Amino acid sequence: MQSTSLDSAIAAVHPPAGASIRNLPVNLFASVMGLAGLALAWRLAHGSLGVPAFVGEAIGAFALAVFMLVGLGYLAKFAMHPQAVQAEFQHPIAGNFFGTIVISVLLLSAVIAPYSAPIAQALWTASTLATFVLGFVVVSRLLAGRVDARHAVPAWLIPGVATLDIVVTGGQMPMAWAGEINLLAGAVGAVLALVLFTLIVGRLVHQEPMSPGMTPSLMILVAPFAVGFLAYTHLTGGVDRFAALLFYFALFMFAVVAPKVFRPSVKFSPAWWAISFPMAALVNAALKYAELRANGPLWVLAVLLLGVLTVALAVLTVRTLRIALNGKLLRA
Numbered sequence: 001m002q003s004t005s006l007d008s009a010i011a012a013v014h015p016p017a018g019a020s021i022r023n024l025p026v027n028l029f030a031s032v033m034g035l036a037g038l039a040l041a042w043r044l045a046h047g048s049l050g051v052p053a054f055v056g057e058a059i060g061a062f063a064l065a066v067f068m069l070v071g072l073g074y075l076a077k078f079a080m081h082p083q084a085v086q087a088e089f090q091h092p093i094a095g096n097f098f099g100t101i102v103i104s105v106l107l108l109s110a111v112i113a114p115y116s117a118p119i120a121q122a123l124w125t126a127s128t129l130a131t132f133v134l135g136f137v138v139v140s141r142l143l144a145g146r147v148d149a150r151h152a153v154p155a156w157l158i159p160g161v162a163t164l165d166i167v168v169t170g171g172q173m174p175m176a177w178a179g180e181i182n183l184l185a186g187a188v189g190a191v192l193a194l195v196l197f198t199l200i201v202g203r204l205v206h207q208e209p210m211s212p213g214m215t216p217s218l219m220i221l222v223a224p225f226a227v228g229f230l231a232y233t234h235l236t237g238g239v240d241r242f243a244a245l246l247f248y249f250a251l252f253m254f255a256v257v258a259p260k261v262f263r264p265s266v267k268f269s270p271a272w273w274a275i276s277f278p279m280a281a282l283v284n285a286a287l288k289y290a291e292l293r294a295n296g297p298l299w300v301l302a303v304l305l306l307g308v309l310t311v312a313l314a315v316l317t318v319r320t321l322r323i324a325l326n327g328k329l330l331r332a
Contacts, residue, residue, distance in 0.1 A: 019330040022081040024073050025270050026088055029100035031320065032070065034276020034313055035063035036107035041280060041306055044287045049303070060111040067104055092151040096138065099158035102131045103165050103277070110169045117174075124170055128181060131162045135188060152196075152203035153210060154220035155274075160192030161223045164231040171234035186235055193224035215266045218257045219275040225250035226281035230288070239292045247289050250282050268319050270329065276316065279309045 042056030078085045088094045105127035113120035138159040141147070166185035170178055200221070204210075210217075229246040233239050261275060286302035323329045 019327040020081075021073060021077045021330060022084050023330045024070075024077050025097075026074065026085075026094065027097040027100060027273065028070050028270050028320075029067075029074075029104050030097070030273035030276060031270075031316070032063055032067040032104035033100055033107060034273060034280050034316075035059060035066060036104065036111050037277050037280025037284065038309060038313055039063055039111055040107070041283045041287060041309065044284060044291075045303075045306060048287060048291045049299075063111060064108055067108060092141075092148065093153055093155055096155040096158045099131075099134055099162040102127045102134060103158070103162045106131070106162070106165045106169045113172070121173060121175065124166075124173060125175075128166050128170065128185070131159075131166055131185075132188075135159050135163050135192065139192070149199075149203055150207050152199045153214060154200055154217045156196045156200055157193060157220050157224055160189050160196055161220075161227050163189030163192060164224070164227045165189075167231035167234050168227060182235060186231055189231065190228065193228065197221070197224055212266055213269060213271055215263075216261050216272045217274040218261055219254075219278045221257055221278075222250050222253045222282055223278040225253060226278060226285045229285040230281060233288065239289060244289070247285050250285060254279070254282055268323075270320065272316055273320075276309075276313055279305075279312065283309050 039056050039060035039062075042051065042059060043053075045051045046053045046056055074085075089098060105123050109120045109123035109127065112123065138156075163185045167182045167189070170182050170185070173182075225246050229243055229250060232243050232246060236243070266272075283302070283305045286298070286305050290298035290302040320329070
């Protein structure tokens with residue numbers, strides 16, 4: 001079965017061992033993406049619904065603290081076990097999760113922007129460069145040929161979505177060259193997301209199902225359209241009918257994949273953080289769209305999604321802290 005072969009391949013990146021920093025997975029950076037996206041959503045809710053500002057700012061500070069903690073851990077892994085990091089980067093599935101690092105920094109630049117514009121600009125510039133480099137590496141690997149079609153899983157979308165996040169977080173950057181960079185990022189991200197989404201859906205339809213442990217990553221299928229909505233509206237400066245189409249398809253994809261993801265049979269692991277940023281992007285899109293339409297049902301939907309996201313990330317945070325404290329997080 002294909003699910004078994006995928007599990008074996010991932011296990012090869014983190015061979016069985018006791019608790020060790022070697023086993024810290026790069027996909028844990030997805031927690032920062034989700035928390036930062038949640039902070040930005042609550043900031044939007046403060047502006048449009050008048051909720052207390054400290055909620056979003058506190059979540060943003062927590063996201064920054066989590067990034068520093070996970071980042072220091074991964075730097076320690078790189079220093080002590082560089083071969084494990086190299087294996088993770090070269091893996092056809094796990095390697096895509098390095099995009100979670102650059103997306104985290106991009107989102108944190110938006111979180112920090114109200115407090116220090118120079119720091120936000122420096123973070124955005126550095127992560128933008130890293131995102132383009134990662135996108136180049138990913139596309140080069142694909143065009144090298146002989147890529148196993150069974151490896152086309154939702155995680156493949158992360159580098160493309162990362163490029164779209166340049167636009168999402170760079171709309172207010174004052175540098176003279178930022179506008180052209182945003183256009184370049186929008187072009188690369190849109191085409192990459194479209195091509196990779198097609199390949200992934202083809203694999204999901206025609207190949208064996210993914211392993212149960214990878215089920216939460218199905219939520220990533222929402223991201224190209226939710227993030228695409230945010231990127232497009234930043235580029236155009238408004239919400240037109242094409243933007244509305246992107247939002248509604250993201251909502252449709254969420255309705256399709258949510259029953260497949262939120263099942264008791266799917267065991268908890270750090271891979272569950274894959275649900276966080278796609279849902280956060282959808283919530284931010286819903287809040288922005290509801291504000292434009294000033295429509296009661298849309299506001300109800302946006303607030304409901306914000307509540308679901310907040311509860312989901314609170315549960316993920318508690319469960320991740322639990323496995324971190326009992327040592328299971330660092331056991332392969």
